Amino acid sequence: MSLIRLRNVHKIYSTGKEQVPALQDVSLNIGQKEFVAIMGPSGSGKSSLLSILGGLSHPTKGSVTVDNIDVYALDVEQRADLRREYVGFVFQSFQLIPYLTVAENVMLPLTVTAYSRQEQGSKAIDILEKVGLRSKALRLPDELSGGEQQRVAIARALVNQPPIILADEPTGNLDSATSKEIMDLLRVLNDAGHTFIIVTHNPENTRYVDRCIHLRDGKLCDGDAEGEQLDQASMRDSIASMQPKI
Amino acid sequence: MKLYNISLNNLRRRRTKMIFLVFGLTIAIATVVALVTVLQAMNADIANKLDEFGANIIVTPKSDDLSLSYDGMTISGVSLDVQKLHEEDAKQIRTIKNSENIKIVAPKLIQPAKIVEPARLKGSPPASEFFQRGAGNGAGGRDVLIVGVDFPQEFQLKKWWNVRGQRPSTRKEALIGAEIQEKLQLTIGQSFELKGEPFVVSGILEPTGSQDDGIVFIDLKEVQRIFGKPGELSLIEVAALCYDCPIEEIVRQTSEKLPGAKVMAIRQTIESKMEAMHRFELFSYGISGVVLLVAALIVMTNMTASVNERTREIGIFRAIGFRQTHIMKIILTEAFLTSFVAGLIGYGVGMGVSKAVIPILTMNGESVSLMSYPLLAFSVVLAIFIGIISSIYPAYKASRLDPTVALKAL
Known part of the structure; x- marks a missing residue:
């Protein structure tokens, strides 16, 4: 059963008189507990697709449903509520609030919910425990390494227990060892029931995913549209095809 | 959080x-x-400081019969014979919209009269030349201006008054101006007769430089009684604290309450301030x-x-x-x-x-x-x-x- 459905989604950016198509007629389904990688060269529309999936950017045409809710039929405030309940974001540059402690950063999505301070605290500590940062709950983000900061960002994305996690280049600013740690963590969390959609340039990351969606010039590459599961062999082929040819 | x-x-x-x-x-x-x-x-x-300037509104009856100079200014329309103002009018002033600005209402009944020295009280000084001269003229005393006042209001209004002796505390006590005292040679404790009734000088006003120096002040009710004019008034002096409202407005409101009266504002230096x-x-x-x-x-x-x-x-x-x-x-x-x-x-x-x-x-x-x-x-x-x-x-x-x-x- 599909958790996310995109139907004939177009996204056109207008810059003065010029119209730049970022996405063209994209239709795809993403199922519950799937781990999907969106891949493609720069400017292929990956980030636009992620924004539209997260309810952040209105498509020019087409529809997006999450859990059978027509996302863009909602008003801007209802979409904020939907993001809070259904979507967690992880960004390439972590995007932590520098003047809040690790625990406060993790609690951030809960501040606009009905949870009491105590409930917020215990949820934050639980999730920090899962990402291995409980001991650093009272530190400020600046005092942490890049990998640790990304773990905090992941914890923040998970604290509301949203079914969908969208990650934009989650390992883009990390060294290979730390990237592996982060991807291992995402895989564990995916196994725990979260649907993961990541934008990545790194072919290594595709080893962790169930499916790759390839974008080129704003269009889905053949075979990616309707949620085909990649078998391991095709996945390896895919990885090989993405390797730089020296 | x-x-x-x-x-x-x-x-x-x-x-x-x-x-x-x-x-x-x-x-x-x-x-x-x-x-x-x-x-x-x-x-x-x-x-x-407004307190120190005395009245700034004068209410007189609407009449052209007589004019009277009082307190250094000419008040037209004061009829000494025809009653136009009443004590009820004084009360009405306190009911205007800006009544909180009305600080003092001092009603007055002004009557010219002759006063004569009565049979001397025991121990009082000898009869003055003034009375003797008046008696010799066959006039039965000397003409003076009697002003019936509400003493508490009057003393509040005229803070510059300095009284030698005592302020009048009974209806039969009078306060006399310095000029009267000089001319009549009256002293504190001395008595005189007005309309056949005895009054005692309880106090003498220090010279004020105003018409008050030539006036005999007696309790308003008593003046009304002995002149047979109960409740009647010649004029009403009003002190309105009007630093935050236009005095013209109070005059207008008072005029509305007292259609039979003429209400005038006295221009004062305080206004420029x-x-x-x-x-x-x-x-x-x-x-x-x-x-x-x-x-x-x-x-x-x-x-x-x-x-x-x-x-x-x-x-x-x-x-x-x-x-x-x-x-x-x-x-x-x-x-x-x-x-x-x-x-x-x-x-x-x-x-x-x-x-x-x-x-x-x-x-x-x-x-x-x-x-x-x-x-x-x-x-x-x-x-x-x-x-x-x-x-x-x-x-x-x-x-x-x-x-x-x-x-x-x-």
């Missing part, structure tokens, strides 16, 4: 800029507080307005800069599910907290300045109390009002930021 924790943490992070914002708003509030306090003190000072005061008030309001406007611009600029610096942060908030209203709340809470602090400090600084300035301006050496809860509340509310109003646009702008643009990463 609540939304206001985010605001508080941000204020702590941006301490220097927030201090600058508080400073700007503090100066504005302090200026307003100082001006308001100085104005209040100067108004109170003028109000106190009040006029200067009104000009100073207008000037103060102008200065306050400009200072508050500058403060509002400082707040708006600072808050807009804050929002611009926090574009990414606001994008994160929006991405993780904060509503636009939540973003506005965060920004406006920051404005509220800084304005609240500025209001408190501004009040303190303003009162400090007032304390130093007021004794110089009022020249009476009096100072002001440093604690005025209404003004404190006003300062804080004004500061918060300015802070919030000036922050609405930056907050609105922040809440409308496109999260994808704000984050850039997406």
Whole structure:
């Protein structure tokens, strides 16, 4: 059963008189507990697709449903509520609030919910425990390494227990060892029931995913549209095809 | 964690800029507080001084029969024979719309009469030449002006009166002017006869330089009785404390209440002082307005800069599910907290300045109390009002930021 459905989604950016198509007629389904990688060269529309999936950017045409809710039929405030309940974001540059402690950063999505301070605290500590940062709950983000900061960002994305996690280049600013740690963590969390959609340039990351969606010039590459599961062999082929040819 | 924790943490992070914002708003509030306090003190000072100027409204009957010079001014329409004013009219004056401005109502009945020295009281001085001359003329005494007054009101009205002896305390006691005393050679404790009834001089007025020096003052009721004019009045003097309202308005209201009377305002030097005061008030309001406007611009600029610096942060908030209203709340809470602090400090600084300035301006050496809860509340509310109003646009702008643009990463 599909958790996310995109139907004939177009996204056109207008810059003065010029119209730049970022996405063209994209239709795809993403199922519950799937781990999907969106891949493609720069400017292929990956980030636009992620924004539209997260309810952040209105498509020019087409529809997006999450859990059978027509996302863009909602008003801007209802979409904020939907993001809070259904979507967690992880960004390439972590995007932590520098003047809040690790625990406060993790609690951030809960501040606009009905949870009491105590409930917020215990949820934050639980999730920090899962990402291995409980001991650093009272530190400020600046005092942490890049990998640790990304773990905090992941914890923040998970604290509301949203079914969908969208990650934009989650390992883009990390060294290979730390990237592996982060991807291992995402895989564990995916196994725990979260649907993961990541934008990545790194072919290594595709080893962790169930499916790759390839974008080129704003269009889905053949075979990616309707949620085909990649078998391991095709996945390896895919990885090989993405390797730089020296 | 609540939304206001985010605001508080941000204020702590941006301490220097927030201090600058508080400073700007503090100066504005302090200026307003100082001006308001100085104005209040100067108004109170003028109000106190108004007391010393006596009556500023005269109510007389509408009549052209006679004119009477009283208290250095000509009052037309005082009919000594035809009753036009009544004690009820005096009471009516206290029922006008601006009755709180009416401080003193001093009714009077003026009657010319002859007074003669009665059979001398035991131990009293010999009959004066004046009485002897009057008796010799066959006139049965000397013509004087008898004014029936309500002594408590009269003494309140004429604070400059100095009485030798005692103020009259019974209906049979009289207060005489210095000129009368000189001419009649009356002394304190001496008695005289008016309309066949004996009266005792209880006190003598020190020379005032006014017509009061040539008048015999007796209790109003007694004068009304012996002249057979119960309840009648010749004129009513009114002292209205009118530093904050036009005297013409009180005259108009009084005229409406007393259609049968002529109500006149006495021009006094205090009016020019009040006029200067009104000009100073207008000037103060102008200065306050400009200072508050500058403060509002400082707040708006600072808050807009804050929002611009926090574009990414606001994008994160929006991405993780904060509503636009939540973003506005965060920004406006920051404005509220800084304005609240500025209001408190501004009040303190303003009162400090007032304390130093007021004794110089009022020249009476009096100072002001440093604690005025209404003004404190006003300062804080004004500061918060300015802070919030000036922050609405930056907050609105922040809440409308496109999260994808704000984050850039997406």
